[in-house]
Amino acid sequence: MKEQIRTYLQQTYGHPKMEPIKDDTPLLSSGLVDSISALELVEFLEKSFGFEFEAHEVDRDNLDNLSRIVAFVNSKKQ
């Protein structure tokens, strides 16, 4: 799952003039992922892993880097 999300992030937000996206690369707080892209990311995660974000969970704390995303998806799938 982690690599699937990494691939999506890399393909969608990666940049040739940038190091590959690591587990702790800041996504939202760095401006790499803007607020609209964050909502698209939410949709991607919901579709790919078959769960739903509650309204209050669509939050920077759950989305700001790959590790956090994976931890959040895992917590939802349990």
Add this chain to the structure above:
Amino acid sequence: MSLGDILKRSAEDFSAYPAIIDPRGETLTYHELFKLAQTTASWLSQEMGKNLPLVGLCAPKNWQSVVALMGIQQAGASYVPIDPHGAIQRNAWIIQNCCPLAVLVSREWAEIFEKVLPCKTAVLSIPHLDLVCLTCDWDQRVPLIENLAFILYTSGSTGRPKGVQLTHQNALAFVHWASETFPIEAGKVVTSIAPFHFDLSVFDVYVGLSKGGSILLIDHAASQNPRLLATYFETHKVHTCYATPSLLKLLLRFGRLDKFDHSQLKQVLFAGEVFAIEPLKELMHKWPRATFYNLYGPTETNVVTYFPIPEEIPEDRVTPFPIGRMCAGATGKLWRNEKLSPFREGNEGELAISGPSVFKEYLGSSVNQKSPFVLDESGNTYYLTGDWVEVGQRNNLLFKDRKDRMVKRNGYRIELAEIERGLLSHPHITEAAVIATKEASKATITAFVNASEAFQFDVLEINQFLLQHLPAYFLPDHIQVIAELPHTSTQKIDYQALIEMC
């Protein structure tokens, strides 16, 4: 009358009605809000002395920051709201520019400002508020205009933000017009989506308060979370909503509007940018009980034209709706070839505005700067908006384009020169030019930079550097390194050539 009289009067008329609803905090009645504001006001006068000219506020949007603003106002001072999600350097520059003697801030901002400004924590505890009061020492203070109510900073073409000074009369003229035009009854819920440093908030706060409305505070995080917004609209039975088309489009696309009951929503006002027809139609379909209005006006004038959107939009309509006709009290003319002329159907020109809501001058404006005002034959002052318009049927104005290098993003003004200045403060960037290209009314911002040879260019690093200087909505969509920027024969950057490179 001053702006502070609105709350005073409403506290009598609507005492027990909810004035402020903070979904993550408290709900305050008019009585409670006024009492708290008075407590803050007397605390401020006691600690800082009477006749306090200007007080800053840099704190998250919640019930406490509303109390702080109202308290400053009840103390007879003017206020300057500063973006709590803004960049450190830019916020510090703004404070240095307007020189407030006191700034009410969150604890995080107190720590930051103490390091970069001649300000120190004066008193840690303000009664009832989790805010810190900083006091600042300035060698020289910039003169403020008479009857100043508040200063709103907007992007400046010199690369620095500029402070728009709005008087009580300016703000009241707008509030009176808006409260007559958009009916709101006591207890009806009005959203407050725009942050307080953005002029849309003047409607939410003061029109809401003047009519006994209940103001639903939407903070920064919630404003970027359409699902949560859609939930709030249902739970709090939102009646009137004023927002940018960008935000309304997000609600439409990500808010799952079909799942919610938004039948209480009666008025949807939008401003700040063009609303394309297709998403507007779709949104009107989702909210069939609401009347939609297009509002127009820069921070310098507040709303000066408006257009009620017809209930039925013809199938074949593709062009966006006009910005509409002049509001009562405001007068418009066309500025073209250094001359003002009255509206005549089919004519085009730069929109020039005169009226009671129009500001008088920027903060600290000097005689050397080009004045944004012109005079008509009878000596009336007109503000040149920089917006190119065409006069349509029945004097309805159609927005065509900007005259200069200003672009809009999420309704915010962005002067490309501010991004250039930000990039140039990077130690390795030697030259920078920023351009905007438009497609389907959406602006894409591209920055071209020339960097020293030793520099390993990394987009993420540049972004993070820029975020020290500029708010996130200023970030360019693309950054390209080029060996040499093209120049015109007069040695100016050739922006046209850069646009062609995109």
